[in-house]
Amino acid sequence: xxxxxxxxxxxxxxxxxxxxxxxxxxxxxxxxxxxxxxxxxxxxxxxxxxxxxxxxxxxxxxxxxxxxxxxxxxxxxxxxxxxxxxxxxxxxxxxxxxxxxxxxxxxxxxxxxxxxxxxxxxxxxxxxxxxxxxxxxxxxxxxxxxxxxxxxxxxxxxxxxxxxxxxxxxxxxxxxxxxxxxxxxxxxxxxxxxxxxxxxxxxxxxxxxxxxxxxxxxxxxxxxxxxxxxxxxxxxxxxxxxxxxxxxxxxxxxxxxxxxxxxxxxxxxxxxxxxxxxxxxxxxxxxxxxxxxxxxxxxxxxxxxxxxxxxxxxxxxxxxxxxxxxxxxxxxxxxxxxxxxxxxxxxxxxxxxxxxxxxxxxxxxxxxxxxxxxxxxxxxxxxxxxxxxxxxxxxxxxxxxxxxxxxxxxxxxxxxxxxxxxxxxxxxxxxxxxxxxxxxxxxxxxxxxxxxxxxxxxxxxxxxxxxxxxxxxxxxxxxxxxxx
RNA sequence: GGGCCCGUAGCUCAGCUUGGUAGAGCGGCGGGCUUUUAACCCGUAGGUCCCGGGUUCAAAUCCCGGCGGGCCCGCCA
Numbered sequence: 001x002x003x004x005x006x007x008x009x010x011x012x013x014x015x016x017x018x019x020x021x022x023x024x025x026x027x028x029x030x031x032x033x034x035x036x037x038x039x040x041x042x043x044x045x046x047x048x049x050x051x052x053x054x055x056x057x058x059x060x061x062x063x064x065x066x067x068x069x070x071x072x073x074x075x076x077x078x079x080x081x082x083x084x085x086x087x088x089x090x091x092x093x094x095x096x097x098x099x100x101x102x103x104x105x106x107x108x109x110x111x112x113x114x115x116x117x118x119x120x121x122x123x124x125x126x127x128x129x130x131x132x133x134x135x136x137x138x139x140x141x142x143x144x145x146x147x148x149x150x151x152x153x154x155x156x157x158x159x160x161x162x163x164x165x166x167x168x169x170x171x172x173x174x175x176x177x178x179x180x181x182x183x184x185x186x187x188x189x190x191x192x193x194x195x196x197x198x199x200x201x202x203x204x205x206x207x208x209x210x211x212x213x214x215x216x217x218x219x220x221x222x223x224x225x226x227x228x229x230x231x232x233x234x235x236x237x238x239x240x241x242x243x244x245x246x247x248x249x250x251x252x253x254x255x256x257x258x259x260x261x262x263x264x265x266x267x268x269x270x271x272x273x274x275x276x277x278x279x280x281x282x283x284x285x286x287x288x289x290x291x292x293x294x295x296x297x298x299x300x301x302x303x304x305x306x307x308x309x310x311x312x313x314x315x316x317x318x319x320x321x322x323x324x325x326x327x328x329x330x331x332x333x334x335x336x337x338x339x340x341x342x343x344x345x346x347x348x349x350x351x352x353x354x355x356x357x358x359x360x361x362x363x364x365x366x367x368x369x370x371x372x373x374x375x376x377x378x379x380x381x382x383x384x385x386x387x388x389x390x391x392x393x394x395x396x397x398x399x400x401x402x403x404x405x406x407x408x409x410x411x412x413x414x415x416x417x418x419x420x421x422x423x424x425x426x427x428x429x430x431x432x433x434x435x436x437x438x439x440x441x442x443x444x445x446x447x448x449x450x451x452x453x454x455x456x457x458x459x460x461x462x463x464x465x466x467x468x469x470x471x472x473x474x475x476x477x478x479x480x481x482x483x484x
Numbered sequence: 485g486g487g488c489c490c491g492u493a494g495c496u497c498a499g500c501u502u503g504g505u506a507g508a509g510c511g512g513c514g515g516g517c518u519u520u521u522a523a524c525c526c527g528u529a530g531g532u533c534c535c536g537g538g539u540u541c542a543a544a545u546c547c548c549g550g551c552g553g554g555c556c557c558g559c560c561a
Contacts, residue, residue: 004494004512004530055521062518079518096511109519130512132495134522137510140496143553199560244560254561340558358559397561404561435560460561474561484553 008128011093015126020093022126027101029120034072041106041114048103049074049116050124052154053096054135063090064115067100068135071160076102076116077109086121097127131155146481159476165284165469166477169461170237172283173257176276182233182259187222189215189239195443196220196382198435199242202252215241219258220382220456221443224411227260228451235259237461248473249403249463252482257459260411264455266394269408270309270371273398273457277369277405277464278305285468292401293472299367301401301467307369309396312357315372320360324353332356345433350376350391366399381421381437383409398459400467408457415447 015022029048037047051069058064061080066073080087094100103120131151132139138156139145145152145159152159174184192211194201196218206213219236226234239253246252261268281288281303288304316324324332332352336343341355353376366372373396377385386392394410412418422439429436465477475481 007513055523057520057523058517059520059523060517062520064520064523066521075521077519081518109521111519111521113519113521115519130494132511134495134511137495137522141553144495197561240561242560245558247560248555250560256561407561458561463561 004130005128008095008126011095012126012128015093015123020123022123024122024124027124028122029101029103031069031101034067034069034074037074037106038072038114043106043108043114045106046103047106047116048101048120049076050101051099052127053094053098053100054131056096058091061087063087065090066135067102067116068154071157073135074116075109075113076104076118078118078121082117083119086118090121094121094123095127096130099124099127142475143483146475146483149480153479162469162471162476163479166462166465166479168284169280169465169468170255172280173237173276173459173461175283176279177235177257177259180233180272182235182261183231185223185226185231185234185236186238187216187219187226187236189241191216193438193440193442195437195440197240197242198437200244200434202241202243217242218458219256220458221440223258223260224451224454224456225443225446227262227411227454228446228449232262233260246482246484248475251462251474251478254474254478255461257461258457260454260456262452262454265410265453266373266396266408266455269455269457270373270396272455273371273406273408273459274305274307276459277307277398277400278303280464280468290468291470292467293470294367294401299401301368303369303400303467307371307398309371309373311374312353312372312376313374315361315365315370316357319365320356322356322360324356343433345428345431345436348378348428350378354379362399362402364402367402369398369400371396371398378424380409381425382412382418384412384414385417400463403463403466404460405463405467406457406459408455411451411454411456413447413451413454415444418447419444 012022027050031048031050034049037049049067049069051067053065054068054073055066056063063078065076067076078087078090101122101124102116102118104116104118107115107117109115131154133155135155136157139152153163190213192213194214194217199217201217202215204213204215218240219238223234223236235257237255237257240256241253243252244250278288289300289302291298292301313325316322329349332349333347335356336352339356339359341359343351343355374386374392375395377391377393380393380395383393383395386394396408397404398406422437422444425437426439462474462477466474469477471477
């Protein structure tokens, strides 16, 4: 309401005209953290705190206010008979939403609530707009929530809690990886050629070179160059960008952890993944059973080790009652047709099997953590063929709550095979599959210098955060999600 | 891309079926109240009823077309 803003602007003007700065540079009374005050309150002691006025309850000569600072709340009261000048100033110049600095004595009210009996008050920052809902209540309009996320965080403690889960995941992932002896590195976001995943990229223009470049869709190919360069254990946590749809599980930019380890294979990466996830459960939420909404039901998900492991073929048998290995290509084509699946770039047995897996098994059944291993070789152009079966790749994906959480390979390090697989991808692109992997000559050349046997892992940290926070939309764990 | 739903005060929503020219609660502002905590009581301001067109004496309401948004399905991590 414009009247409200006008009113507060007038208050601001009046303060300035009275030589009271509505936006002073520092608090007058050095504020203690609310955490320290609330954790070990000393009744009768003098304290100073600062924060936003989140609620005001006036009772004639006594006014109660809630002060919120850094996600915590404390009550203060101003007694006209004890601090008449403060009382008058507050009534005249302080509104809901303003930042204040108060000094006073800690006591407990009749109802037992810890309260600061205010004796001194300084306005720290005048707000011109009152918060749209009361502190502690939820903003309901998702449009407003995500576009004006500062209001969402400011007003709803649970929103802050969920975001804190995400940030703690980032922090604890680093701590875990460092502890395992991995070096945190960085790789370019802007690239002349993209790769490492199957996705449509974002394009951009580099003026200095007058050429089209891309935003990275994964971290993989540069991290492997670190392995070639002699770093044995590297990881990166970073944004990747995929030019695809926006929905409850997908945001066009999201945060991946990728890790590569020399002299390791996908079995080692499975152990590492399992250990990471349970480390995160323990450090971030302090328990290994979490509740996550999956579809219409809240699922109790047990993140304790070890996770179930099954091959993709076993999963087909168990959940879809299909023995894919024994199916002829005609039967697979029939299944594709029956499930209305079309394959961009023409029929390929391996890729068909993966699509069928997503459709028939994927999200429905893989609620408890499970590693699905041994993907069809042709669906994984950067993975090494399986040591016992050349039709398969040494690859696994981790599913939790019906979501793909992690993806890992024994990395392909044979440059001749890599070139061959890239060539096949290029053929597929020519046949119309926009998401086929581009041929990366520079990467093949790097492999030609020799890469040790390597295990590689990618983890979607937003989705991990969703599981740990128990939320069903990726928007909840991304501070400023992309909005249509 | 397909389907369903929504758009009225700062917020949450009623009014629409049955057309008569705009309402409530909360919030704001003013007043009252010295132990409240979604405080309470009294008063008051605040609206392009998403936009455009049509029907009608008359449209928030009925019809058509846009725009914005949400959810589900398909695809992608």
